[in-house]
Amino acid sequence: MARMRRKLSARELYCLLTFPHESTETFKARLIELKMLGVKEVYSQGNIKVCDVCVIGKGTNSLVVLSYIRGFGEAALKILRVDSPRLTLIKEAALIQRLNKVGLRPKLFTYSSNFIVREYIEGETLDRWIKHASKDELIKVLREILDILYKLDEIQLVHGELARPGKHVLVTRTLEPVIIDFESGSLSSKKSNVTQFAQAVFFRSSLFPYIKQDKDDVRKRAIKILQKYKKSRKQKYVEELKSLIDHLICKSCSEERYI
Numbered sequence: 001m002a003r004m005r006r007k008l009s010a011r012e013l014y015c016l017l018t019f020p021h022e023s024t025e026t027f028k029a030r031l032i033e034l035k036m037l038g039v040k041e042v043y044s045q046g047n048i049k050v051c052d053v054c055v056i057g058k059g060t061n062s063l064v065v066l067s068y069i070r071g072f073g074e075a076a077l078k079i080l081r082v083d084s085p086r087l088t089l090i091k092e093a094a095l096i097q098r099l100n101k102v103g104l105r106p107k108l109f110t111y112s113s114n115f116i117v118r119e120y121i122e123g124e125t126l127d128r129w130i131k132h133a134s135k136d137e138l139i140k141v142l143r144e145i146l147d148i149l150y151k152l153d154e155i156q157l158v159h160g161e162l163a164r165p166g167k168h169v170l171v172t173r174t175l176e177p178v179i180i181d182f183e184s185g186s187l188s189s190k191k192s193n194v195t196q197f198a199q200a201v202f203f204r205s206s207l208f209p210y211i212k213q214d215k216d217d218v219r220k221r222a223i224k225i226l227q228k229y230k231k232s233r234k235q236k237y238v239e240e241l242k243s244l245i246d247h248l249i250c251k252s253c254s255e256e257r258y259i
Helices: 010-017 024-037 090-100 135-154 193-203 216-232 235-249
Strands: 039-044 048-050 053-055 062-069 073-080 108-111 115-119 123-125 169-172 177-179
Touching: 010 024, 010 039, 010 053, 024 039, 024 115, 039 053, 039 073, 053 062, 090 108, 090 115, 135 177, 135 193, 135 235, 193 216, 193 235, 216 235
Parallel strands: none
Antiparallel strands: 039 062, 048 053, 062 073, 073 115, 108 115, 123 169, 169 177
């Protein structure tokens, strides 16, 4: 369970803003950058510990913490790690702006070279949520994820890490899935989010326990659908994938739904 939120001390903020190599010069520069973005407070809250502070997320390139920003309120603050090979978060921010234009979350509030301030999504990562989800809930969420990914394919925005989606999809209490972490994202007309995610669903049993990936006929059907989707990018093949998932999760479903 996440701990109760609390405001960070100056020492804790210093550690996070310069993680993992503390530097007074870097701290001062980044603190000015935060103030220019309108960030008023940074909080300790989350399931991961960094610098004895609870954070929302930790990756090889960044940290994500809860913050409060002037004009928007509660927000997720992504901090570029000082040891990251990436020089800036501006590219990722541009990708979030692009997905916002087609009505997808999370909403971007503001950004700079070292920070992204976006809508805070209160939810569980897919790999945690799936452990207690019912079959009906799983069907609903997987269907909605495919709809989101089809929209991303339409605007040629490739997430890049959805073959292992466990940490990159949040599920809210209202069962709304939200794709996060676009730092490996790119614009491409050749790659497909739908295809990457479908590979995880149909070929990686560890994440989706209800789905029987070991059945050769299922794999063949999935491959056939994905091949057709790759060639045409038509929504009807996304609907066929949904029907195949329905059948696999709900064994009582008629095979006529996906033949």
